Amino acid sequence: MKHPTATIAVFTFGMISFISVLASGNENTTPSLLLGGAFLISLLTHSIIVYRKQLDPVSYLTTMYFVYAFTLPGIYQLRTDTFYWYNNSVRRDLLIDAAFITFTGTLALMAGISTTKLGRLFGTSFGSTGASTARPMPAKRYDRKRASIASFVISAICLAFIILQLAQKGPLVFFGTREMANLLLSGKDGDSGSAFVKTICSAMALTSFTITGIVRYWAGIKNSLTKVSIIASVTSLSIACFPTSLPRFWMIALAMTVGLVLIPNVLRRKKGIFFASGPIALFSLFPFLSSLRRGENLDASFEIKNPFDYLLHGDFDGYQSMINVVVLVQNEGFAFGGRIISTVLFFVPRSIWSGKYDRTGAEAADSAGYLYLNISMPLPGEIYADGGIIITAIVLFAIGRLIGTLDSIYSSPGMTLGSIPLSSISILIAGFVPILARGSLISVIGGPAVAISLVAAWSFLYRLKIRRT
Structure with a gap:
């Protein structure tokens, strides 16, 4: 069922x-219009995603970020000429450059996503009943025992490590x-690796749940090993x-992850x-979650904030980071x-690789003269810092297709032979896509990398043949 309403x-x-x-201000007209174009392209793609029968979770969260967490706050910051980080240090002479990079990258990404959707806008995926097919699905094409053993090993390793x-x-x-x-992690003799270990634990738990959930509830394998898993x-x-x-x-x-694994049909029917309700959750739930876990005790008080004030918050510093990356490249x-290679090889310590790049957002902020460096860097800025505007367009179009x-x-x-690992990856990436x-x-790739590695390990274990002597 499509969703016109x-x-x-x-x-x-x-x-x-x-x-x-x-209409909130009258400053910076040209860069505002460029960001406005990026916003409208993202909103149109976002609306197509909502209309389609298929759930499209990765595309939805990607377009959601670009519409409401990147371009819209950027327009407001431009129109009011107010930025969250070191407002007086922002290079106003580079506003158009940053807006043009954002527009070009957004256009390429949304074009990549749209070309996978428009051809089937009124049809179904893979020319069949597509997303309307009910779960669970039969596992007759699987070796049930090997799938169960592989899931058990992965879940046991993850639980033991945690x-x-x-x-x-x-x-x-x-x-x-x-x-x-x-505080506890950073206080362990300055051990910066402790925080990453916590990230590894979270990624292992999510991946273990995703794999075992698909094996049990999608593939319908209900033996004892699967139950233990x-x-x-x-x-x-x-x-x-x-x-x-x-x-x-x-x-x-x-x-x-939990929703896409356990209740895909509910999500699809109530898509x-x-x-x-996504934008409402973003502008109400996000500030609440931020205050809930601050300090030593939980603070469950809920306060409705002015959405315009929130658009100037550090949560929405993406466009300001785009200005910084232009400074960095200059x-x-x-x-x-070099930056994408450093990201892929994030696990290599700098003591071994002295030329390894740091976080792009931090380096760009430092180049712009900021003292606080824990600042984001959206995908267009990451790729632009590596190769310029043409490379940005090509890579983001390819990412959109992916x-x-x-x-x-x-x-x-x-369910075919590759369904369990591939479906696991699609679910996990859907969860990680906002932070990616x-x-x-380079600062957020650890979780997805651990998740994909565990999925690959499951595939290896499933195909592993043990010789009997």
Whole structure:
């Protein structure tokens, strides 16, 4: 079932937001119009995603970020000439450059996504019943025993590692507030790796749950090993992804993963309601989650904030980071692939690789003269710093195509040999896509990398043949 009512609501809300923000001031007309073009292209793609039968979770969250967390706040900051970080240090002479890079990158990304959707806008995925196919699906094409053993091994390894870290780092790291967990982790003799270990635990728990959930509920494998795997993965999730200690983007990943694994049909039937309520959740739930886990104790007080004031918050610093990356390139030149290589090889310590790049957002902020460097860097800025505007357009178009492909994998009917690992990856990337889009990539790639590695390990174990002597 398509969702015309929800689509009209989403598009109307977006246009009202756009007109309101555009009319909020009269500064910086040219860059505002460029960002406005990026906003409208993103909103149109976002509306197409909402209209379609298929769930398209990766595309939805990607376009959601570009519409409401990147371009819309950028327009408001331009029209009011107010920026969150070191307002007086912002290079006003580079506003048009940053807006043009944002427009070009956004256009390429949305074109990549749209080309995977428009051809099937009135049809179904893979020329069949597509996303309307009910779960669970038969597992007759699988070796049930090997799939169960592989899932059991992965879930057992994840649970063992998480319990070991719980014993070593203490329960407050996992069950306290996020601020308390950060203080405890950073206080262990300056061990910066402790925070990454917590990230590894969260990624392992999400991946274990995703794989075992698909094996049990999608493929319908209900033997004893699978039941034990489910118990182990839920236990891992309860420890490593306890909500009070998670960053907000990890809470999105947790909610998306659990929902996409356990209730795909509910999400599909109620897609219009869930997707239309996205902006409301962003501007109300995000500030609440931020205050909930600050300090040593939970603060569950809820305060309705002015959305315009929130658009000037550090959560929406994407456009300001785009200005900074122009400064970075002017000062240091393009990295010519060095940043993406550093991201892929994020696990290599700088003591071994002295030329490894730091977070792009931090380097750009430092180049712009900021003292606080924990600043984001959206995808267009990441790629621009590596190779310029043409490379940005080409790479983001390819990423858009990949995003559409991941959606098709999730919505495709039937279980084939590659369905469990590929569906797992599509679900996990859907959860991680907001933080990947916001960046900086090298600081957030660890979780997705661990998740994909575990999925690859499951595939290896499934295909592993043990010789009997």
